[in-house]
Amino acid sequence: MRIVFLSARYPPDVLGGGEISTRLIAEALAAAGNEVSVLCGGQEYHDDIFGGVRILRMRELLPWWSKPIREVRVSRAMAQVVTKALEHHALAPDILHAHEFRSALTLSLLAHPHRVVTIRDYAPICGTTNNMWWDGSSCDGCSWTNVLFRCHRVVEASIPRKPFRVAQYKGNLAFRTRAYARIPHHVYTSAHLQHRVENRLHPPETIRASVIANPVDPAWVATPPTPLPAGNILCAAGRLETTKGTDVLLHALESVRIALPDVHLHCLGGGEVPRYQGLAARLGIADAVTFHGPISSVAVRERMDRSVAVLSPHLWEEPFGRAALESGARGRALIASDLGGVRETTTADTAFLVPPKDVPALAAACVRLLQDRNLAHTVGQAARR
Incomplete structure (x- = not known):
């Protein structure tokens, strides 16, 4: 054919x-x-x-x-x-x-x-393709009221650009x-x-x-997972932006660092890198996070292998959530927002799903997995199966 x-x-x-x-x-x-x-x-x-x-x-x-x-x-x-x-x-x-x-x-x-x-x-x-209002909640329709006052792309735009955004998204x-x-x-x-x-x-x-669910690269499952690292290392793969929950992620890291001062987060992806470097500096965690920018799939896989858990605290209703497949393929526990398609690719045994925008819940899940390596290993292996 x-x-x-x-x-x-x-x-x-x-x-x-x-x-x-x-x-x-x-x-x-x-x-x-x-x-x-x-x-x-x-x-x-x-x-x-x-x-x-x-x-x-x-x-x-x-x-x-x-x-x-x-x-x-x-x-x-x-x-x-x-x-x-x-x-x-x-x-x-x-x-x-x-x-x-x-x-x-x-x-x-x-x-x-x-x-x-x-x-x-x-x-x-x-x-806007992400079906989300400016406050992170899900949109219920593109009425004129919603587009003018709730659409996050219109709300965040400068006054001269607002008419163009309305024409683009509504028209x-x-x-x-x-x-x-x-x-x-x-x-x-x-x-x-x-x-x-x-x-x-x-x-x-x-x-x-x-x-039909998205596929996972066979290279991700071809080799057995590496042992969990000794350090308190976390990673998050995806664009750095509000819809992906990057703000929530960094605020949670601030809380995790109180319990585990040596924790380190690796952010793997492009997007608004300078903005989040600034936020990390204001939160006093600049030395606890590394922004790698856009990197290859091989580099993402290698970085996951050096992490204890993978984080995906998205605010929007992620239609699928590739992080669930890729983290599981590498035998790593996933901590993600309980929202969207990720519910179809995970169970209570293969991931920690937390309420979206809930910084304390996200931080608590991170601390629990970092302090209990047996649990992190068990969840990661269940996800790989």
Whole structure:
């Protein structure tokens, strides 16, 4: 079977778990005997084979339009680029598969009978894609009142930028609703995400929906976990931003340090690094946290191996939560917010789930695992199984 993936980015150009999942799925399908190609953005044109997958990188598909005023106009332009690329390279796919919402909007405008979209976030129902209000609570709909006074991206914007944010997040939702309704097969990464999206999107009955969890890189489970380190070391993998709970994380570290003065946290990911370096300094914990910035998947795995536990105190309803799979693959206990798709990939035996935004609960869970290595080992091994 010939399968063409549409993706704004593709490894090694990675923003987060979405690009990693796209690569793993593409390579698995290729290994199963399918002819798999990926159309994605790139600074220069490249036509390469990697992992059994043909990767076509084109400057025209770079995600330069991440926040356009009118998504329909840009999507039409991208659809023309994709159509020409399919014809020029004689790809003739049996299936066209979009792996993030920008590509999904483009896919909706293509005339192909077998189109599939993987829905990884709340883009079909939320202009900001994270379905969250400014105070960290979950959004219940993009009414004008909610967009103007509760949407966190609008609230945080400067006064001159607010009208543009409103146009971006409110004005494009009608097009997104129509676009997703045109794609006949939806794949969700969790049942939680499917429930949230379909309750507001109300897709046509003709749409086929499936739930397929994100994969974990086989390299993460190929080698046995390393022994727990002697030091009180924690790590958190993901972008540094409010929605990921980085503020809560650093405040919890301040409390943990009272009980365990030698505790050290490693933050693995890009985002608002200078802002959180400043917060750590103000809390007096600058020497207890290392900000690594964006690092490779291999480096993340190695850092997890040197940690006692992995933290994911997200504020938004994380649609899936890759940290649960990756920490379990390395035999490490997970401490995460009891919110979103992480509930589907963990149990009481494989993770500590704490209320979101609850600094004392997060700190207490960290102290408990750091002080009881037998418990940390037991939870980590249960997660790996």
